[in-house]
Amino acid sequence: MSASRERDVTRAFVELASSLANGYDVVELLSGLTADCAHLLDVASAGLLLADGRGVLHVMAASSERTRQLEVFQVQRADGPCRDCYLDGAPVSAPDLHEETDRWPQFAPAALKAGFVSVHALPMRLRNHVLGALGLFGTTAGSLSPDDLSLGQALADVASVALVQDKATTDQKTVNEQLQTALTSRIVLEQAKGVLAQQGSLPMEEAFTVLRHYARDNNLRLTAIAEAVVSRRLPAQQLLDRVRVRRP
Amino acid sequence: MVGGRRTYVAGVSRRGTVRLRSGIREAAISDDNRLRTALSEAMSGAGSALSAADLLCHACVELLQVDGASVSLTHEGSTQGTFGSSGEMSRQLDELQFTFGEGPCLDATRQGSPVLVADLDDPGENRWPAFAGALLRSGVNAVFALPVTIASQQIGALDLFRRRAGELRGAALAGGMLAAELAALPLLDLMSSDLDWDVAAQGGDGWEQLESLSRVEVYQATGMLIGALDIGPTEALVRLRAYAFSHGATAAETAWAIVEGRVSLEPREWLGPDGTTERPR
Numbered sequence: 322m323s324a325s326r327e328r329d330v331t332r333a334f335v336e337l338a339s340s341l342a343n344g345y346d347v348v349e350l351l352s353g354l355t356a357d358c359a360h361l362l363d364v365a366s367a368g369l370l371l372a373d374g375r376g377v378l379h380v381m382a383a384s385s386e387r388t389r390q391l392e393v394f395q396v397q398r399a400d401g402p403c404r405d406c407y408l409d410g411a412p413v414s415a416p417d418l419h420e421e422t423d424r425w426p427q428f429a430p431a432a433l434k435a436g437f438v439s440v441h442a443l444p445m446r447l448r449n450h451v452l453g454a455l456g457l458f459g460t461t462a463g464s465l466s467p468d469d470l471s472l473g474q475a476l477a478d479v480a481s482v483a484l485v486q487d488k489a490t491t492d493q494k495t496v497n498e499q500l501q502t503a504l505t506s507r508i509v510l511e512q513a514k515g516v517l518a519q520q521g522s523l524p525m526e527e528a529f530t531v532l533r534h535y536a537r538d539n540n541l542r543l544t545a546i547a548e549a550v551v552s553r554r555l556p557a558q559q560l561l562d563r564v565r566v567r568r569p
Numbered sequence: 570m571v572g573g574r575r576t577y578v579a580g581v582s583r584r585g586t587v588r589l590r591s592g593i594r595e596a597a598i599s600d601d602n603r604l605r606t607a608l609s610e611a612m613s614g615a616g617s618a619l620s621a622a623d624l625l626c627h628a629c630v631e632l633l634q635v636d637g638a639s640v641s642l643t644h645e646g647s648t649q650g651t652f653g654s655s656g657e658m659s660r661q662l663d664e665l666q667f668t669f670g671e672g673p674c675l676d677a678t679r680q681g682s683p684v685l686v687a688d689l690d691d692p693g694e695n696r697w698p699a700f701a702g703a704l705l706r707s708g709v710n711a712v713f714a715l716p717v718t719i720a721s722q723q724i725g726a727l728d729l730f731r732r733r734a735g736e737l738r739g740a741a742l743a744g745g746m747l748a749a750e751l752a753a754l755p756l757l758d759l760m761s762s763d764l765d766w767d768v769a770a771q772g773g774d775g776w777e778q779l780e781s782l783s784r785v786e787v788y789q790a791t792g793m794l795i796g797a798l799d800i801g802p803t804e805a806l807v808r809l810r811a812y813a814f815s816h817g818a819t820a821a822e823t824a825w826a827i828v829e830g831r832v833s834l835e836p837r838e839w840l841g842p843d844g845t846t847e848r849p850r
Contacts, residue, residue: 374746375601375746375747375750377780377783379783380785388785388786388789388828391785392785392786395784395785398780498682505721508720508721508788509721511785511788511789511792512720512788512789512791512792512795512802513792514789514792515788515789515790515791515792515793515794515795515796515828516792516793516795516796517792517796518789518792518793518796518828519792519793519794519796519797519834520796525789525828551792551795551802552801552802553795553799553801557796
């Protein structure tokens with residue numbers, strides 16, 4: 322491991338540990354974690370998929386907020402490596418998606434069309450529960466190194482811990498409720514992105530940046546800001562003005 | 570095997586390893602699939618949103634070992650009340666909650682999680698004195714209220730009534746949760762004053778519709794409608810769905826068109842000529 326990479330890995334874990342110790346917004350933390358994956362591992366994009374009470378996978382966080390890229394993650398409701406990984410609770414590797422169109426007739430063509438060639442999926446586990454999967458997408462064919470895979474799994478494990486806040490719980494009902502709360506936060510975030518994109522004529526990923534900056538500048542949780550925007554308690558214009566002033 | 574599910578033969582996966590856990594999971598999934606299909610099929614062919622809700626309630630009685638079922642709309646700003654039921658008795662009992670202003674359906678909606686009462690006659694059970702008394706006098710000893718949620722919003726509840734005291738568990742509880750998900754569709758239709766039911770009835774399988782409504786691009790497009798029309802998230806979803814039906818498209822297709830700027834979001838086109846068209850809030 323090169324010295325600079327080692328520093329990056331250390332910094333990522335120090336930041337995660339500090340968020341976990343000091344209280345955190347689950348959407349913000351998991352978005353940061355997928356960004357860490359994309360940066361630290363030999364992949365182009367990373368996404369976290371969480372299962373709801375029925376076992377349907379939803380996008381919880383992704384390293385890119387580009388809508389078409391989020392689409393590649395969510396298309397795995399029907400088939401795909403993250404879905405298999407979730408159902409089996411074990412890693413799934415697909416070094417070349419060109420060879421997987423029989424295995425995943427819906428997912429493989431969609432991912433290839435979006436420019437992805439390889440996928441590695443790692444399970445998000447918490448004791449005896451499988452919560453979802455971390456998908457790591459590459460734009461070239463090939464397998465991830467064992468080092469990258471174990472680092473990716475460590476990041477997925479942190480994500481699982483962050484999601485289930487009541488650490489002592491072994492009750493499936495409580496786990497499901499906490500996952501549902503996280504998924505609800507993500508829905509509201511997507512809606513808030515839409516409000517800002519429409520009001521400010523912005524692409525969705527920039528709308529996300531505006532929300533994030535506003536939350537940070539005001540020391541508020543991303544989820545709370547998103548809720549205030551969607552319920553129209555906080556005018557979208559106020560966020561747009563503030564961020565424009567900040568970045569002329 | 571139902572579309573897209575992975576195939577396991579006698580607990581052995583394609584990769585040849587024995588996966589007992591997958592086998593058990595597959596058994597549960599196939600039970601789940603049976604209920605999913607039966608509940609969704611029960612609603613197909615309905616002539617109106619009200620009859621779709623009624624048919625769903627009948628299916629609950631048939632499949633979930635309960636004696637009555639009803640669906641109510643509790644979304645703030647909508648005309649609240651009981652809309653679908655398995656019969657007159659269930660409808661009347663359910664409506665009492667709105668008369669008394671108390672009951673499991675209202676609680677389930679407020680808290681966003683199921684309210685399950687295995688024995689209304691239990692001395693410790695005193696949450697709804699008036700409503701529980703009325704249920705007991707009608708011979709109902711257990712009541713289960715499951716919230717109906719769409720895109721993070723609580724819009725109503727499915728109430729299941731049973732004469733026999735005891736918990737709702739296993740497949741009956743799982744089936745109740747599935748029915749509560751499906752109940753979102755007729756409730757959304759009821760909230761849409763300008764939705765043409767004949768078109769809506771051709772919207773296809775209920776699960777496909779729900780899947781289409783729970784996609785990232787739909788949430789984003791809903792947000793854009795909130796911004797453009799100054800309406801709440803539920804109304805925005807109702808309007809997106811009505812627009813999709815009237816254009817012969819799925820919710821997800823319509824959402825893509827909105828997100829990519831291919832659909833005008835001019836209020837006069839979405840809310841009527843003067844922007845004051847009667848609309849659910």
